[in-house]
Amino acid sequence: MAARPANAAPIGVFDSGVGGLTVLRALRTALPQEDFLYLGDTARLPYGTKGAGTVVRYALQASQLLVDRGIKCLVVACNTASAVALPAMRTAFAGLPVIGVIEPGAAAACAATRNGHIAVIATDGTVRGGAYPAAIHALRPDARVSAAACQVFVALAEEGWTDGAVAKSAAQRYLGELFGAAADDSPDTLVLGCTHFPMLIGPIRAVVGGKVAIVDSAATVAQATDRLLQDHDLRGNGNGRLTLLATDAPERFARVGSAFLGDAIGAGQIELVDLNPAGRRAGAGTPPR
Amino acid sequence: MAARPANAAPIGVFDSGVGGLTVLRALRTALPQEDFLYLGDTARLPYGTKGAGTVVRYALQASQLLVDRGIKCLVVACNTASAVALPAMRTAFAGLPVIGVIEPGAAAACAATRNGHIAVIATDGTVRGGAYPAAIHALRPDARVSAAACQVFVALAEEGWTDGAVAKSAAQRYLGELFGAAADDSPDTLVLGCTHFPMLIGPIRAVVGGKVAIVDSAATVAQATDRLLQDHDLRGNGNGRLTLLATDAPERFARVGSAFLGDAIGAGQIELVDLNPAGRRAGAGTPPR
Numbered sequence: 269m270a271a272r273p274a275n276a277a278p279i280g281v282f283d284s285g286v287g288g289l290t291v292l293r294a295l296r297t298a299l300p301q302e303d304f305l306y307l308g309d310t311a312r313l314p315y316g317t318k319g320a321g322t323v324v325r326y327a328l329q330a331s332q333l334l335v336d337r338g339i340k341c342l343v344v345a346c347n348t349a350s351a352v353a354l355p356a357m358r359t360a361f362a363g364l365p366v367i368g369v370i371e372p373g374a375a376a377a378c379a380a381t382r383n384g385h386i387a388v389i390a391t392d393g394t395v396r397g398g399a400y401p402a403a404i405h406a407l408r409p410d411a412r413v414s415a416a417a418c419q420v421f422v423a424l425a426e427e428g429w430t431d432g433a434v435a436k437s438a439a440q441r442y443l444g445e446l447f448g449a450a451a452d453d454s455p456d457t458l459v460l461g462c463t464h465f466p467m468l469i470g471p472i473r474a475v476v477g478g479k480v481a482i483v484d485s486a487a488t489v490a491q492a493t494d495r496l497l498q499d500h501d502l503r504g505n506g507n508g509r510l511t512l513l514a515t516d517a518p519e520r521f522a523r524v525g526s527a528f529l530g531d532a533i534g535a536g537q538i539e540l541v542d543l544n545p546a547g548r549r550a551g552a553g554t555p556p557r
Numbered sequence: 558m559a560a561r562p563a564n565a566a567p568i569g570v571f572d573s574g575v576g577g578l579t580v581l582r583a584l585r586t587a588l589p590q591e592d593f594l595y596l597g598d599t600a601r602l603p604y605g606t607k608g609a610g611t612v613v614r615y616a617l618q619a620s621q622l623l624v625d626r627g628i629k630c631l632v633v634a635c636n637t638a639s640a641v642a643l644p645a646m647r648t649a650f651a652g653l654p655v656i657g658v659i660e661p662g663a664a665a666a667c668a669a670t671r672n673g674h675i676a677v678i679a680t681d682g683t684v685r686g687g688a689y690p691a692a693i694h695a696l697r698p699d700a701r702v703s704a705a706a707c708q709v710f711v712a713l714a715e716e717g718w719t720d721g722a723v724a725k726s727a728a729q730r731y732l733g734e735l736f737g738a739a740a741d742d743s744p745d746t747l748v749l750g751c752t753h754f755p756m757l758i759g760p761i762r763a764v765v766g767g768k769v770a771i772v773d774s775a776a777t778v779a780q781a782t783d784r785l786l787q788d789h790d791l792r793g794n795g796n797g798r799l800t801l802l803a804t805d806a807p808e809r810f811a812r813v814g815s816a817f818l819g820d821a822i823g824a825g826q827i828e829l830v831d832l833n834p835a836g837r838r839a840g841a842g843t844p845p846r
Contacts, residue, residue, distance in 0.1 A: 310606075310607075311607060311608075311611055312601060313606070317599070317602070317806060317809055318599075318600060318805050318806055319600075319805050319806045322600055322805050392809065419712060419715070419716055420709070420712045420713060420716050420718065420723070422712065423708060423709045423711065423712030423713075424709060424712075426708070427708055427709050429709065429730070432726075432730070433722075433726040433729075433730070434709070434723060434726045434727045434730055437721075437722040437723045437726055438723045440722075441718070441721070441722070441723055516607050516608050516611050517606060517607055517608045520606060520681070
C-alpha cells in the first residue's frame with residue numbers, strides 16, 4: 269500500500285487549552301481545503317503562569333503526539349509555548365515546518381504601525397518572557413514596545429463575559445492609561461498576544477478607539493500557514509475534516525471551546541488522550557481514566 | 558537518637574497553588590505554636606477545571622511528598638481536592654489525620670443559617686462535583702442550597718483586583734440576582750467555597766448586604782484543626798516555623814502569595830520540588846530544572 273501523500277496529511281494545531289481554537293477558526297476560514305488535528309493540553313493548562321522549563325517539556329510531549337499521528341506541519345497556537353519552546357520543537361521535529369504565533373504577529377504589527385509605538389497585551393508568562401518585544405525589535409530596531417499582562421482577560425473569555433460591565437471595566441483598567449495619553453505618544457498598534465483576547469475585541473476596541481490597528485495573531489498565523497504550505501508544496505485537497513484531542517475535561521472543552529471555535533462542539537467529538545510518557549507506552553493512546 | 562515526638566512535627570497544608578495560603582494564614586493565627594509545611598502544586602494548577610480522576614492522582618502525589626517529610630496531620634486546603642480526593646487520601650495515609658475544607662464549611666453554614674437557605678460559591682469543578690450540597694444535606698436534610706460557580710473571582714484575586722469597578726461588577730453579576738430576591742426567599746448564609754474568595758470579601762459583602770452570614774472556610778478549618786490536634790493529643794510547642802514548597806514558578810508564588818498569606822514572601826524562601834515520580838526517584842527532592 270502506498271504511503272499517504274504528505275499534502276493529504278492534516279495540519280497539527282497545538283495549544284495549552286481552548287484558546288488556540290480562535291487560531292483554528294482563522295485557519296479553517298483561510299484554508300477550507302485542509303484537514304486539522306487539534307490538541308488542547310487541558311490537563312496542564314494554563315501554560316502562561318508556568319516556568320519556561322516546564323513549558324518546553326509540556327510542549328514537546330504534546331507535539332510529539334501530533335507528530336506521531338502524521339501531520340504535515342505544526343501550528344503552535346499557544347503564545348507561551350511559541351515564546352519559549354519553538355527552538356526546542358524545531359530541533360526535536362527536524363524537517364517538519366513549525367509555525368508559532370509570535371513572529372507573524374510581530375511582523376503584522378511592524379507593517380501596521382506608523383508612529384513606531386506598538387502595544388502588546390498577553391499573559392503574565394508571555395510578557396515576562398519578552399518574546400514579542402524581541403521579535404518586533406528584530407524587524408524594527410527603533411520600535412517602542414509597551415507590553416502589558418492582562419491575565420484577567422483569560423478568565424473573562426473562558427466565562428463567556430466578552431461584553432458587559434465587567435469586561436468593559438477590565439479593559440479600561442488594563443488599557444485606559446496607555447491609550448489615554450496624548451495622541452502622538454500613545455501606541456497606534458495593539459497586538460493581541462494571547463489567543464483568548466480576540467474574544468474580547470469589543471471592549472478592547474471601545475477603550476483603544478477606532479484609529480488603533482489591532483493585530484489579531486489568529487488571522488496573521490493563518491496567512492503565514494497558507495504561505496508556508498505553498499512554499500513547501502504542501503497544500504491539501506481535503507474537505508476540512510476536524511479532529512479534536514484534549515488531555516482532560518472534554519465537557520468543559522466543548523462548552524467553553526464552542527464560542528472560541530465559532531462552531532458547536534459536542535463533548536463526544538473530543539478524543540481524550542494521555543501525554544504521560546508511561547501511560548502512552550502502556551496504553552497506546554487510550555484514555556487513562 | 559530518639560525519634561522526634563509526633564507533636565513536634567509540622568502540620569502539612571496542601572493546595573493546588575497560592576489559594577491555600579488564606580487557610581494557612583488562618584491556621585497560623587489560630588495556632589501560633591505550630592510549625593507548618595505548605596505545598597502549592599503550582600505546576601499543575603488550577604485543579605478546579607480538571608477531571609476528578611486527574612485531581613485524585615495529583616492530590617495523592619502531592620500529599621505523599623508532605624507525608625514523606627514527616628507531618629503530624631494534613632490539611633487539604635484545596636476545595637477541589639477536598640471535594641473529590643479526601644476518601645482516597647484517608648485510605649492512602651491510614652493513621653494520619655486528614656482535614657478537608659468542605660465539611661467544616663458545611664457545618665459552619667448549617668450552624669449559621671436561620672431560614673435554611675444556604676448559598677455556596679466556588680470554582681466550576683467544586684460546584685459540578687456537588688460536594689458542598691452533599692455535606693450540607695448530610696447535616697441538615699431540609700436545607701436549600703444554591704450553588705454558583707464564580708470562576709472569574711479566582712483571576713481577580715490573583716491579579717490583586719480585590720476591590721474597584723471590576724471586582725464590584727463581577728460580584729454583582731454573580732450574586733446580584735440570587736441575593737436580590739425577596740428577603741424571605743434569598744439565602745441568609747453564604748459559603749466561600751474557594752480559598753481565593755476571602756480576598757474578595759469587600760465586593761462580595763457589598764452585594765449580599767450586612768445581614769447575610771459569610772462562612773469563610775479558612776477560619777472554620779483552623780478551628781477544626783485545633784480540635785483535631787486536641788483530640789489526638791498532638792498540639793505542638795513550636796515557634797511557628799513556616800516552610801513553603803512549590804512545584805513551579807516560585808517568583809509568581811511569592812508575588813501573588815504574599816497578599817494571600819498576609820505576610821511578605823520572598824522567592825528565595827520557596828523550595829522548588831518535583832512531584833514527577835521518575836524525577837523524585839532519581840533526584841531525591843532536588844529541583845528538576
